[in-house]
Amino acid sequence: MGRTAGRSPQDTRRALLDAAADAVRARGIHASLDDIARFAGVSKGGLIYHFASKDDLILELARDQLASFRAGIDAALDPTDTAPGRLTRAYLRASVAPAADDAVRASMALVTQLMTLPAVAELARADAERLAAALAADGLPADVLALVVAAADGMGSAPLWGAPTHTPAHRRLLERLLHLTRHPHLWETLTP
Incomplete structure (x- = not known):
């Protein structure tokens, strides 16, 4: 996935959820936030901006x-x-x-x-x-x-x-x- 410039916060959240799904399917439930951020094409800090923790992301x-x-x-x-x-x-x-x-x-x-x-x-x-x-x-x-x-x-x-x-x-x-x-x-x- 490309850079997040120009994406709305809703688009970024959607991309993070899609990336989390891909990461969990590929690496299992223990996929790290780093894995998910990489799948989404964002920094780990960018991911944490939208989801305070991995638990929050997984529940969402x-x-x-x-x-x-x-x-x-x-x-x-x-x-x-x-x-x-x-x-x-x-x-x-x-x-x-x-x-x-x-x-x-x-x-x-x-x-x-x-x-x-x-x-x-x-x-x-x-x-x-x-x-x-x-x-x-x-x-x-x-x-x-x-x-x-x-x-x-x-x-x-x-x-x-x-x-x-x-x-x-x-x-x-x-x-x-x-x-x-x-x-x-x-x-x-x-x-x-």
């Missing part, structure tokens, strides 16, 4: 990752969909959104590294609780919600195991899960 990186996923859910909301399950459908679409499998692996590798820190794990737990509460209030039966969320999470993590995510079978499953959220009474015909 974790917040950024959580906010990015939440923004993906918000972007997947269908403005014409007002039926129960609207948020769950957006969660499903965001979790299995077409993305390069390499990008999914890189993101998950970063989150896995970040989650080794107790403060990040606590932050993620609190965020997961907020999302779970919002999904629970989305109007779907609990069993249908649990099935759809578990399927979305599994489908979204497939690239970690080398499985392709853009197959016809994947698309059919996504469509069937979306259909189930629109017609949750169908679940009752499948359960004993």
